[in-house]
């Protein structure tokens with residue numbers, strides 16, 4: 186198997202197998218974009234990665250490649266390698282998401298879906314109501330994470346899914362439903378690309394095209410700016426500073442309640458009985474035990490966390506529906522027309538079948554509340570603020586708690602008011618359990634990825650303070 190391709194995959198931001206032992210076991214060309222100019226061919230390949238171990242589990246990654254017969258200096262940074270291909274001959278091979286020429290072919294295919302493509306069946310879908318700007322240039326988003334997002338001018342944004350799985354992609358399915366329902370809290374869906382795979386008789390969803398939110402600011406960045414503003418004014422309280430976030434937190438609560446209502450109207454809403462509640466509590470306990478093995482500091486909070494899960498067992502049912510599943514401030518964008526919620530893929534680490542399952546709305550609410558706690562604690566960790574030197578850490582911690590509580594309350598009040606329900610005892614029990622479960626998850630996440638931030642979830646359990 187091609188070594189250059191293997192090394193390139195190993196280094197890619199979106200590759201989820203870093204640190205594991207794996208082999209590139211197959212690369213299959215599943216389509217070629219029509220209309221390429223002389224000297225260029227644009228393909229889509231699926232790379233199969235197989236992990237070592239008894240299970241021999243595999244993952245599929247999508248590779249859009251640009252095959253040039255001459256080197257292209259302008260995209261030298263995106264060179265995958267140079268090799269001979271039976272169909273394309275000797276080629277300079279580039280990651281196509283960096284290449285304007287290649288991306289123009291993708292956009293053109295959305296605007297005028299080809300009836301058949303050279304190999305496989307790439308099925309481009311477009312929703313009526315928006316005329317794509319074919320003159321726009323593509324730019325790859327630099328903050329590329331699990332997927333690759335390419336902006337076409339200020340008109341459209343294409344998300345190329347990297348790790349792909351046969352079946353429905355929740356990001357596309359949910360954007361379609363919310364767009365057709367006229368939701369004002371998501372970027373409108375313009376189209377999507379399916380691979381109808383004859384070999385396995387399945388459909389794999391490869392990409393999503395949506396409205397580019399021109400005036401968007403990232404919710405996480407806005408929250409950090411608000412906290413810095415508070416910390417700079419050592420004598421003022423959270424409700425007294427110009428950068429107060431409570432109005433935004435409240436609007437986010439309304440936006441989430443409206444999105445949940447739209448999802449409930451268009452996807453099944455089910456009631457799960459006590460046995461399912463018991464399973465949920467057991468799953469949370471299981472995650473806690475595994476987390477304690479990795480983060481021993483959690484053990485001190487084991488009893489109170491288990492008591493929270495036990496209270497959950499007291500509920501005789503829970504209502505479930507389609508939710509976001511991985512909500513935090515980094516998944517929200519503030520535009521001139523209000524808050525938008527992005528990335529409905531669910532937690533990338535979970536298998537697709539899990540991510541499509543209905544869940545409790547309180548999981549999303551808990552995700553946001555945790556983010557309202559993270560933002561001030563992250564700023565506090567940087568040592569920012571104009572506090573007195575002798576009481577600095579204590580003051581920072583106090584102000585962080587104040588910001589967190591104020592925005593949590595504003596968000597939660599607006600959410601429950603918009604739903605037309607008080608936060609009753611059952612909802613409080615559920616919310617507490619989801620909050621606890623998320624904190625445990627975060628402790629593991631931080632221990633693995635950002636050990637310097639482990640104190641943030643631990644502080645939420647009443648242990649250390651930041």
Ligand SMILES: Nc1ncnc2c1ncn2[C@@H]1O[C@H](COP(=O)(O)OP(=O)(O)O)[C@@H](O)[C@H]1O
Pocket residue numbers: 326328329330331332333334342344372395396397398399401403515516518527528530
């Ligand atoms: N419609 C949009 N318009 C402008 N920016 C967007 C839009 N949707 C998402 N983004 C931004 O693009 C980046 C990646 O989006 P996201 O859906 O979170 O991708 P990923 O699945 O790779 O995490 C984020 O910074 C997000 O704020």
Ligand SMILES: O=P(O)(O)O[C@H]1O[C@H](CO)[C@@H](O[C@H]2O[C@H](CO)[C@@H](O)[C@H](O)[C@H]2O)[C@H](O)[C@H]1O
Pocket residue numbers: 405511513514515532533552555556557559560627630
């Ligand atoms: O967006 P992802 O699906 O990759 O989510 C993962 O990374 C998040 C960090 O970006 C992490 O979120 C945690 O840190 C955030 C600040 O960086 C904070 O706002 C969240 O509340 C906190 O949970 C998330 O847990 C992880 O799954």
